[in-house]
Amino acid sequence: MLTRLTTLAAALLVSTALNAEPVTGGRANVVIQPEPPSLMMGLVQNGPTQMVAGQIYEGLLRYDQKLQPMPQLAKSWDVSEDGLTYTFHLHDNVKWHDGKPFTSADVVFSADVFLRETHARLRTSLEHVESITAPDDTTVIFKLKEPFGPFLGIFEAGTMPMVPKHIYEGTEYKSNPANNTPIGTGPFKFKEWVKGSHILLTKNEDYYEEGKPYLDEIYWHIIPDAASRAVAYETGVVDILPGGSIENFDVQRVSEMENTCITDKGWEYFGPLSWMWLNNREGPTADKRFRQAVMYAMDRNFARDALWNGLGKVAKGPVSSSTRFFSDEVTNYDYDPEKAKALLAEMGYKGETVRLLPLPYGETWQRWAEAVKQNLDEVGINVELVSTDVAGWNQKLAEWDYDIAFTYLYQYGDPALGVARTYLSTNIAKGSQWNNVEGYDNKEVDALFDKAAVAVTAEERQKLYTEVQQKLVDDVPVAWLLELGFPTIYRCNVKDLVTTAIGVNDGFKNAYIEK
Amino acid sequence: MADFWKRFSRNRGAVIGIIILAIVVLVAVLAPLLFPQSPWRMVQRPFLPPLAMEQYPLGTDALGRNVISGLAYGAQVSLLVGLVSTVAALLIGIPIGALAGYFGGWVDDALMRFTEFFQTVPSFALAIVLVAIFEPSIQSIIAAIAIVSWPPVARLVRGEVMSLRSREYVEAAILSGQTNLTIILRQVLPNTLSPIIVLASLMVATAILLESSLSFLGLGDPNMMSWGYMIGAARTVIRQAWWLSFFPGVAILLTVLALNLIGEGLNDALNPRLARRGK
Secondary structure (H helix, E strand, O other), X not given: OOEEEOHHHHHHHHHHHOXXXXXXXXXXXXXXXXXXXXXXXXXXXXXXXXHHHOOOOOOOEEEOOOOOEEEOOEEEEEEOOXXXXXXXXXXXXXXXXOOOEOOHHHHHHHHHHHHHHHOHHHHHHHOOEEEEEEEEOOEEEEEEOOOOHHHHHOOOOOOOOOOOHHHXXXXXXXXXXXXXXXOOOOOEEEEEEEOOOEEEEEEOOOOOOOOOOOOOEEEEEEXXXXXXXHHHHHOOOOOEEOOOOOOHHHHHHHHOOOOEEEEOOOOOOOOXXXXXXXXXXXXXXXXXXXXXXXXXXXXXXXXXXXXXXXXXXXXXOOOOOOOOOOOOOOOOOOOOHHHHHHHHHHHOOXXXXXXXXXXXXXXXXXXXXXXXXXXXXHOOOOEEEOOOOXXXXXXXXXXXXXXXXXXXXXXXXXXXXXXXXXXXXXXXXXXXXXXXXXXXXXXXXXXXXXXXXXXXXXXXXXXXXXXXXXXXXXXXXXXXXXXXXXXXXXXXXXXXXXXXXXXXXXXXXXXXXXX | OHHHHHHHHHOHHHHHHHHHHHHHHHXXXXXXXXXXXXXXXXXXXXXXXXXXXXXEOOOEOOOOEEHHHHHHHHHHHHHHHHHHHHHHHHHHHHXXXXXXXXXXXXXXXXHHHHHHHHHHOOHHHHHHHHHHHOOOOHHHXXXXXXXXXXXXXXXXXXXXXXXXXXXXXXXXXXXXXXXXXXXXXXXXXXXHHHHHHHHHHHHHHHHHHHHHHHHHXXXXXXXXXXXXXXXXXXXXXXXXXXXHHHHHHHXXXXXXXXXXXXXXXXXHHHOOXXXXXXX
């Protein structure tokens, strides 16, 4: 017995979401910040690369804003009941941008050969895979060693982009000249890239989905200065400002302009969650009561309103509310300075100075650190701000040389992919700022995370993850701040730009501009 | 002394300078009494314009902090950095200049090449590098400013000492068997004092500007509210909130202007023969 999701059902879902008839033609003028180092998404997956190359390359699936899979290169898929066999049925009329047909051989090459070598994050997930085979041209079968709950969540374009076998097989991937003229299956083709000026993509006339895409061109403007980017929108040079392209302090002014829409959707897959690392090893932050006091002392609503224009949400705990298996049945840490003082008195805090490292990513983060310092000062915690540059910040965290430090990380839709790494005691190792930097060590939590990752049913996983969230929120290994809201700002006549969990990154497939 | 004041007060600009500086010093000293709350405290809604509320005559900043309180505490930082770094620069520059000028020869050569080494590096760039290496803190900022601003002192003292070196009373002191150290300290240096005082008053002004520039670039002590920091933080919101960069800017302008006027006045008062130039 197989559970089957048909293309039809998904297609119906999409068509009801569209409320007007799309218009064909036009050019989208978009800001890209910073300039991407490369557009070959199989090799480079940083933010700006994903945003531009997400229109060129595709994965087998895409995800709606509830993180439910939707067809992309795969028109349908089956999962065996034991959770070990995933079968994907591909579209049969897909062509690469150079005209060669796209087949299951490309999928096997991409996932099993190319990306295993080049894509560290995917490689970790693929360790659960025993074999990837292609019985015929339009079918691919992934066989797993053991059930892996988040498996259906790793087929998005930035996580598992399909790369052309006929171009890369047997070559040195990193030095292949084709990296400069990326060839994918996506709705837009690479046209030109003038370094420091712009990147131009044009419509893929042979796209396999009838009628799409609607736009003729996407013109990515490269403008190094934040204030100039805001001005470019105000003067009408660009029509779309993806999240993070202008300073937070400019957002309100720009979004109040005529015919301007703003949305903080389209980041659900990433679920960017900000927190402060608290050094669990030494100093006052080693005491649980101190860490709880920090949570009560912070006015996070104020930070959201004053620094993030009211976008985003106050974090409940380790799992972002857009990530699967989020639970709000956890202890609440509302702003309560009195409670914080009581906890500090109970533990006998004597005013030892704690060092706080702001995130060196610009004004907003610096102001945020100042606000938190003030919040902590007011309950009697002595805080010293230590300023560093990006390199110094990386080094201090990797060497555990801090007491409190700001950061934010992506969650990739599933706790097993983007949450567990921060709290597993097996993930304590110097030299990285993406692992268990705070040094939290709780065998119970380890066991729950491990069990939840390989549990077969969603109910079972939910139960385990709820329990682990409750435990973590009581222990406060890190001080959670906000689920960040990165606003996409655009002219209101640009329609259907942000419809998926990765927003602009694969948004131009459906986007159109009303005249 | 009365004579000094008479000559000093003949320069009207200098008197105005003294008055402005006195106000700044007073505000700095009284800051904790005038504004008992920390200048970092978020007291009202962000971006409150000036004069909108009586308690906050200069408005609030991006986090709702009281701008006027920030100005008062910023005066402390500016004056502290200006004075301490100038004293430190004098402590480096005077001995080097005095030794070079007094002994001449290879000592002079060695010390002056060393001084030129610092003079050839653009001082602001050097200050940035030093602060960045040692992590921004009030101590590293003072040290960096002192290190980039002593060479002119050394040059000036060397010149003065060289001209005094050949005076008869110095030769008499040598003949009477005084040690070199005694001669330098007792006979020579006291006579170089007036140009040093004039230079020092201008150095305080430069040091305040340097500190402000460093803070503006985000290299200030993050735990201290300074004028440069206030302007740097306000730069990104200048179109929404002009007052955040305007008032600290005026404060820097007035303080530096006051110090320059005083320097001018001191110059007139201490070098009476030059005082009437331009008249």
